[in-house]
Each structure stands twice: as C-alpha cells, then as structure tokens.
Amino acid sequence: MSHRSFVWLCLLPLAVVTAAFFLLPMARLVVTGAEGPQGVAGYLAILTEPRYRATLINTVALAAATTIVTLIVATIAGMFLQRHRFPGRAVLIAMLTFPLAFPGVVIGFLIILLAGRQGLIGDVSNRMLGEKLVFAYSIYGLFLGYLYFSIPRVILTIMAAVQKLDVGLEEAARSLGASPWAVQRDVVLPALAPAFVASGAIAFATAMGAFGTAFTLATNIDVLPMLIYTEFTLAANFSTSAALSVGLGIITWFILALARSFSGSAVAAAG
C-alpha cells in the first residue's frame, strides 16, 4: 500500500462520520426547508411573515442585550478577580463558574425560584411595596437566565486575557499622564478586544440558540428556538421549522462574522 493511499484510508472514518452526522442531515434540513407549499420562498418567510420577523428581532435583541451586559459584568468582575488576591477568592471564582455545568432547565428553575410566583423577589416586593413582582415567565426572566449562564463562559476568557496583559503598558500610559479612566479606555479595553469578540461570540450564539431555559419558563416566549419547537411538534410544520432552523443558523453566523470583521478592521485602523 502506498503512503498516500494509507493516509486517505486513515481519513475515511472521519469522512464517514462527517457525512453521516453532519453533511447529510444538514443537506436534508436545507432540502426540507424548500419543500413547503411556498417552495424555496419558504426561506424568505422568516423575514416576510410578520410573526416570524418579530420573533427574529426579539431573539437578536435578547441575544445582543445578553452579550453586552455579560461583557460589562464579566469584564469588571474578571479584571478585579485577576488583579486582586483576597480570602475566599478561589471559592468566589468556583461559584461564578459553577453554572457551566447546569442544563438550561436548571437555569430556568433557578429563575422561577428567584422571580416566579412564589419567588424571592416576589416575596420581598410584596412585603415592601404590597405588590408581587413576577417576571420569571417573560422575556425578562429569560434575559436573567441567559445572563446567568453566559457570565461564567465569558469571565474565564476575560480573566485569561487580563492575566496576559502587560502591566508595563498601563504603567507607561500613566507615566505619560493618563488618568485611570484614560488608561482603561486607551490601553486596557483595546488590548482585551480580541477576548471580547471571542467570548462575546460564544455568549451571543448560545443566547440565540438556547432552548431549555425558555421552555422551562414558559411556552409563549417569542424566541426563535421556541418558534421552531412549536412549528415542529405542535403544528407538524416540518418545512417551516427546517427553514427557520437554517435561517437561525445563517443569521447567527452572519452577525458573528460581522462582529469579527468589524473588530478586526477597528484594530487595524487604530494600529
């Protein structure tokens, strides 16, 4: 057997697995999406059908808000945790990264315990204001849940990036007269930009596609994964749910590519 054919033979299992579990179902999904009553135009329904479009906007807005707030919280917390040593630090980091192991159902459950009808926030607000504050079953509850499971993912990346920051850069900026704010703005945040894009992309993609939390909280929250679920299981509308799935994938991919190229060009323009 020649060396070349041996290498090809070794690649065969990978090729089989890729084809069987990735390419074929994807192809089938794409084909199914075009098999509805509207044919290929079924793909456009995600943009033309008002209900789908509203859900799409909702989902993107929720994912974007989750990403931004997560980045803000995780950057401040990550910077502090990386730069300071104090008793209980290791425990705090462990607790912050604990939710990594939770499935979306558990996150949803936690949100209900916090902001549900019998939740903590409701109890406290009932005693203080005489009114029960309940938002677990809405998009706000979902937002809180996504925040809870995005922060651990992002905070670890940010902490690693902060650790690699050259402290000399900050000292140099200070020696040139920069105030602490100016040091953050001109030196620290630009240096962390690649970490923001990388971890923000993960937070965004997760928030776009997460299902378990939404499903636990309520069945009528308007996000794309829930819409796909209802179209698929309740309405048995295979072609629409396939088209929506492909659309969800493409839109998420497109927004991530946009963010990456934007940050790339921003770095190039500044540097």
Add this chain to the structure above:
Amino acid sequence: MNASAGHGASMRIEACGKTFIDGTRALEPATLDIARGETLVLLGPSGCGKTTMLRIIAGLELPDPGGKVLFDGKDMTSVPIERRNVGMVFQSYALFPNMSVADNIGYGLKIRGVPAKERAARVAELVALTNIAGLENRRIDQLSGGQRQRVALARAVAIRPGILLLDEPLTALDAALRDRLRGELNRLLRALGITTIYVTHDQAEAMELGDRVVVMQKGTIAQIGTPRQIYFTPQSRFVAEFIGAANIIESPIENGYLVLPGGRQAIGNDANFPTAVAMIRPETIRVVETGSAPLSGVIDSVSFIGDRQRLVVSGASSKLITVDAPNTVQAKAGERVGLLISPEAVRLLPSES
C-alpha cells in the same frame, strides 16, 4: 531657562527604603541627590534594588514610611506617577500595540490636550531626533527591536519630562545592536540634557552613559562616584569585581610590600597588615623578563582577543592572575615571566567584604 546647566528638575530621594508586603526588604533606606541635567546610572546585579529605586522615583511604588521623594525641592512622595511629569522607558518598551508609531509618540501630548497641529509638529521633531523617519504610520509589531527602543524613547521625551527614567532600555537587544544604540543613546541624552536616571546591570553601559554611577548590592548603595572613580578607586571588593575585570589578592603586608608566593609587590606606602585584600586591574600589569620585576610567575594560558591578549599567570599569587597585554607581546604558555606593577596600581580594599 534656568541659569544652571541642563534641563528638567533636580531631584532628591531621602531615606527611601522599600519592604514588600511579604516582608522582603528590596531596598534599605537610601539618600541620593541628583543635579539638574545630570545622568545618574543605577548599576547592579539583578535583585540589588535598582529597579525598586527607579519605581519609587517614578511614583509606581511608595517608599516605606519616612522616605521622601523631592523634585526641585517639592515633596512628590504621595503624588501619583501620572502627575509627576516623568518620562519613562521600560525594558519591554511597553509600546501601545493598538496605536501607530506616531500615535504612540503623541499619546502623552494628546492626554495633556495639546492641539492636533502642535502635537504633529512635536512628533515630527522627535521622529527626526530619534532617526525613525518613515515609520510614523507603522504598527508596533512591524518594528524591529532597535526601532521600538527609539519609539519608546521618543514617546517618553515628547512630554518634555522633568526627569527621564530608563529601565534597562538596551537589555532586550542583541549585543551588536546594543553597542551601536548605546553610543546613539549617549549622544541623544547629552543633546537633550534632561535629568536622567538610567538603570542597568551592564557596567559598560554605566561607564559610557553615566555622569555618576551608583553601584548597588543587596538593596544598599555600595558606592557612588564618576565612572573613573568607581573603576580606579573601588571602595569594596564587590565594586572592584563588578566593574571591569579585577585581580583580587589576599596577602600579608610587610613594610609596604605584599608578600606573595612569586615575590614581593610594592603598594606605595609602608603600611603593615597581617593580611589585606588588594585589587590590581589586568591592564596595569606589564609582562617583562623575569629578572626585571620583583614578582614572577608561569603563563598558564594565552587568549588572543584581537586588540589585546589575555594571559593567565600562576605561581605569582596564591590565585591565578589575569594580565591584559598588548597584542604585540610574544608570550607562550609554560614560559616564566616577570610581572611589573607600579605601586599606584595596587588598590587596598577593606578586607571584610
């Protein structure tokens, strides 16, 4: 401009010590005066406290209670670095990777709110001064080590600092480039005439650049003096061995002579010590016929270096003696030679260190 020579501020550090939180004593309380326009070099092996002293002067570290840092007589001890108006060059250069060369140089001016036009003019001036024309729009990762060093210097000088602080600015470069940039840096510092504190572990850099050199050892100042003073009249064995090459000889002294296995060597006074530590620089020893010198030994090895040759002689003293001879001297290993040393070339050191 002030009537006294040079630019920038005069400086005094007073009883500045530094103990870190973990209890390590990095710097024993030290007092130093630096004149306006002077270049002072802090020289010592790693861990001697030189960088700690620089960071205290910069305002990046606070001295232990009781220590004071004064610029032009004003107490700056509790003023943070961003308001001390110091220019600093770091060993890693710490150039901002997200800014161009020109933006790096102009950063301090931008922070100070200098209008863009004036800023551009000052940047152009420094680009010319540091010889980096044509690189203004480059990114930092497109620069060589030597170019980075110049940009770092230009950035530090752009703000017209009262004091320029350089932390091992040439250490990151390879040897040939380091030698060339050392000369260039020397001319530049002379031309600028700013009060400068320069930290290094390289004695050649200290000799060439310093008006005065502070030799440091284990957190204390071992000696302060001009390069000539610390070279010719070291006050301790540490300084003698750290600066240049030195033969350190321990021997009894009788009536003004070192009494050595290979003969006697006059020391220029008629002192009597049971034992003393003497330093003799290799280039002050002349190799002569055995009969023409009171001290003699056998050549162990000859290394031809080019501009001179280094001989190692045994038998003259209890330890090997290193001699720098002119490259024209005929010398072979195994040959017996006389060593002629003038009494002034023998420097007695305190025997403890």
